[in-house]
Every structure is written in structure tokens, then in C-alpha cells.
Amino acid sequence: MVAKGVLVERRAQLLAGTTDEADLPARGRERLGGSLRRVLNGTGVILHTNLGRAPLPSPAAAALLATAEGYVNLEVDLLEGARSSRDQHLAGVLQELTGADDALAVNNGAAALLLASAALAGPTASIVVSRGQLVEIGGGFRIPDVVAQAGAQLVEVGTTNRVRLDDYRTALDAGGTVVLRVHPSNFRAVGFVADVDIAALCSLGAPVIDDVGSGVLHPGMDLLRDEPAVAQSVQAGAAIVCFSGDKLLGGPQAGIIVGSADAIEACRHHPLYRPLRLGRLPLVALVATLALYRDPRRACREVPALAMLSVEPAVLHARAQRLVDRAGGEIVDGVARVGGGALPLVELRGPVVALDAHVPAGALHARLRDGDPPLLARITSERVVVDPRTLREDEIDFAAAAIRRALS
Numbered sequence: 001m002v003a004k005g006v007l008v009e010r011r012a013q014l015l016a017g018t019t020d021e022a023d024l025p026a027r028g029r030e031r032l033g034g035s036l037r038r039v040l041n042g043t044g045v046i047l048h049t050n051l052g053r054a055p056l057p058s059p060a061a062a063a064l065l066a067t068a069e070g071y072v073n074l075e076v077d078l079l080e081g082a083r084s085s086r087d088q089h090l091a092g093v094l095q096e097l098t099g100a101d102d103a104l105a106v107n108n109g110a111a112a113l114l115l116a117s118a119a120l121a122g123p124t125a126s127i128v129v130s131r132g133q134l135v136e137i138g139g140g141f142r143i144p145d146v147v148a149q150a151g152a153q154l155v156e157v158g159t160t161n162r163v164r165l166d167d168y169r170t171a172l173d174a175g176g177t178v179v180l181r182v183h184p185s186n187f188r189a190v191g192f193v194a195d196v197d198i199a200a201l202c203s204l205g206a207p208v209i210d211d212v213g214s215g216v217l218h219p220g221m222d223l224l225r226d227e228p229a230v231a232q233s234v235q236a237g238a239a240i241v242c243f244s245g246d247k248l249l250g251g252p253q254a255g256i257i258v259g260s261a262d263a264i265e266a267c268r269h270h271p272l273y274r275p276l277r278l279g280r281l282p283l284v285a286l287v288a289t290l291a292l293y294r295d296p297r298r299a300c301r302e303v304p305a306l307a308m309l310s311v312e313p314a315v316l317h318a319r320a321q322r323l324v325d326r327a328g329g330e331i332v333d334g335v336a337r338v339g340g341g342a343l344p345l346v347e348l349r350g351p352v353v354a355l356d357a358h359v360p361a362g363a364l365h366a367r368l369r370d371g372d373p374p375l376l377a378r379i380t381s382e383r384v385v386v387d388p389r390t391l392r393e394d395e396i397d398f399a400a401a402a403i404r405r406a407l408s
């Protein structure tokens with residue numbers, strides 16, 4: 001099967017005019033190990049959803065390596081020998097970082113919202129949400145459809161652009177039981193707009209679920225100032241705050257739920273917790289990532305997503321120059337993006353490498369993508385552009401070699 005697939009693919013390449021050398025046995029051996037491969041991200045999109053969002057911090061990768069092949073104390077208290085919960089490993093550090101009573105983790109942000117809605121509202125209750133916050137998160141998936149799967153009825157208040165505290169109050173008086181706030185992670189409304197802040201929502205007395213999207217644990221960074229900080233929602237009194245592990249938090253795919261002791265207990269005892277809970281591998285990586293945030297300066301340095309956001313222009317320039325020295329092309333001004341449905345308006349300006357090519361940009365782009373290792377680039381003004389922002393220091397030489405091969 002594998003050999004046949006490789007041959008079919010090679011035949012298609014030859015018919016399409018590809019004349020480069022191809023080591024077909026090597027390709028076949030590689031495919032036998034599965035189709036997932038390490039790729040080089042030269043797109044400049046930091047949280048590239050199709051490339052697995054956030055690259056892991058080194059301590060998280062090391063923790064995975066140290067535990068993956070063996071057993072771990074996932075649900076065993078090593079001091080007492082008693083059975084414990086896997087969320088114990090998260091609760092302490094998240095209490096410290098957010099001020100919440102308790103915490104647990106599930107498969108992703110959408111699962112966190114589903115579980116929170118089911119546990120706090122369920123089929124007999126209704127969730128009050130602003131019409132301006134009925135967000136489509138990506139891949140055609142919509143927040144209201146996810147919440148509907150919890151069985152709760154959704155009560156929409158306000159209009160697309162404006163909602164007032166009174167709108168929520170009226171809906172709660174008419175029988176609404178829970179308030180949901182959803183951060184507009186991937187879009188911004190400007191102009192004649194009005195919103196209600198989290199503290200005001202919490203003052204209404206009903207339990208509030210705050211879906212903050214990215215999970216900013218360290219709001220000290222300038223670029224993150226406009227993102228809702230988890231600790232602020234906890235302090236305002238939200239019963240539950242949910243967020244993703246692999247957006248601006250910069251860890252593995254996960255959905256994190258922090259909140260009051262009662263609310264987290266309700267989540268933990270809900271039947272959906274079991275199908276949604278986080279597996280041990282992402283949990284190991286998540287705990288190691290969160291530990292970095294105990295020292296915010298260390299997090300900015302060692303969490304790759306944060307480091308890529310704030311990298312110095314001189315560092316980018318040196319990387320771009322090294323690419324040009326080894327693989328040609330010229331340094332031009334470019335714009336990188338945060339991606340992953342976060343900070344949609346932010347344009348990260350910096351030097352990028354526009355490649356020289358004797359073939360059309362589309363063909364070179366495809367050849368880089370099909371290389372070994374694959375290098376994902378972007379096309380700007382009909383030139384293939386490689387952005388050094390999303391390449392690690394130790395990936396630059398591999399990227400340069402990949403470019404040379406694609407050009408030869």
C-alpha cells in the first residue's frame with residue numbers, strides 16, 4: 001500500500017514536470033511510520049491552526065520525553081499512596097496564577113465551554129448571552145451550536161453591536177439562570193458599540209461563565225493588554241473561566257476551566273467530564289508550560305508563542321541574513337500574524353526573505369511544501385516569502401538547505 005502510494009505520487013509529480021531527484025525507498029520508509037511529520041513554519045503565522053498551533057516550550061517537550069515511555073503518577077498521591085485526581089497536578093499552579101479556587105482540564109477550549117455549560121446549566125436551565133458574542137470559532141464551528149449540545153436553552157439579548165446590563169437583568173428576571181460571556185477572539189466590532197464588562201455581569205448574582213478564548217495568564221506584555229486576563233475574570237467573581245491551552249498560553253491543545261470550588265466540582269462530577277478530560281500526554285506538557293508562568297519574564301522568553309510575538313527586530317534581521325547568506329533571496333519588509341483566532345488586528349512587522357526563483361511562485365511554494373523537511377512559506381506580491389519569526393534559531397539552517405534543494 002505504502003509503496004504503491006509513493007509510486008502514484010511520484011508519477012503525478014513527473015507528469016506535472018517535476019524533474020528533481022527523489023529517493024523513493026526513503027519516502028516509503030518514512031510513510032510507514034505514519035503521515036505526521038515535523039515541518040518548518042516559514043509562514044509568519046504564529047498560532048497556525050493547520051500546523052498544530054503553539055510549538056511547545058522546551059521544558060514541556062522535555063517533560064514529555066521523560067515520562068512518555070513509562071508510567072506517571074497521573075492519579076496516585078505518591079505521599080499517601082491513595083488514589084487522587086489528574087487535575088490535582090493543575091489545581092495548585094492555576095490557583096497561584098489566577099486566584100481561582102480550583103481547576104480542571106479537558107480536550108480543548110470548545111470542550112471546556114461544553115462541559116461548563118452542561119454542568120452549570122444543563123437541560124432544565126437557560127443561558128443568557130449577547131447577540132454580539134455568538135461567535136464562529138473556525139472550521140465552521142459555532143459557539144451557540146456547541147452550547148446547545150449541553151442541552152441548555154440559549155437566550156440571546158441585545159443586538160449585534162450593543163448590549164446593556166439591563167438586557168441581561170431582564171432576561172434573568174424572566175427565568176434565565178446562567179450568564180455567558182464570549183470573548184470576540186477572532187474579530188473586533190468598532191463604531192457604535194456597547195458591551196458590559198465582566199465585573200458588572202457578575203454583579204447580577206447569577207453564575208457567570210466567561211469564555212476568554214486565549215487564556216492570558218501574564219498580562220504584562222504590551223501586545224496582550226487588550227486580551228481578557230484570566231485572573232481579572234476570576235477576581236470579578238466569574239463562576240467559571242474557560243480558555244485554550246494552545247493559543248496565546250502557548251502550550252499543548254487543552255481546554256482549561258478555572259473557577260469557584262462548587263462550579264469546578266459540578267464540572268468534575270458531570271458525565272461529560274469523562275469523555276472530555278485531558279489525556280496524560282497533553283497534561284504533562286500543560287503542567288510544565290504553566291510552571292513557566294510562575295516567573296513571567298521566564299514565560300516571555302521560553303514560551304515560543306510569546307517569544308515569537310515579542311522577538312527583537314535585530315534578532316529577526318540576523319536570522320533573515322543567515323537565510324539569505326545560505327540560500328539567496330533578499331530581505332524585505334513583511335507582516336506576520338498571531339493566527340489561531342487571536343489578536344486579529346495585530347500586524348507584526350519585521351524583515352522577511354523574498355526568494356529568488358526561476359520558476360513561478362506557486363511551483364516553488366509547492367516544492368518547498370513537498371520537501372524534506374517540508375517548509376511552509378507564503379506568497380506575497382507573487383514572490384515566495386519565508387518569515388524567520390516562526391522559525392526557531394536552530395531551524396534556520398534546515399530551512400536554508402530546504403530552499404537550496406527546492407531551487408536546484
Ligand SMILES: *Cc1c(COP(=O)(O)O)cnc(C)c1O
Nearest residue numbers: 108109110137183185211213244
Ligand atoms: C478558540 C476559542 C474557542 C475554542 O477553543 P479550541 O481550543 O479551539 O477548541 C472557544 N471560545 C473562544 C472565545 C475562542 O477564542
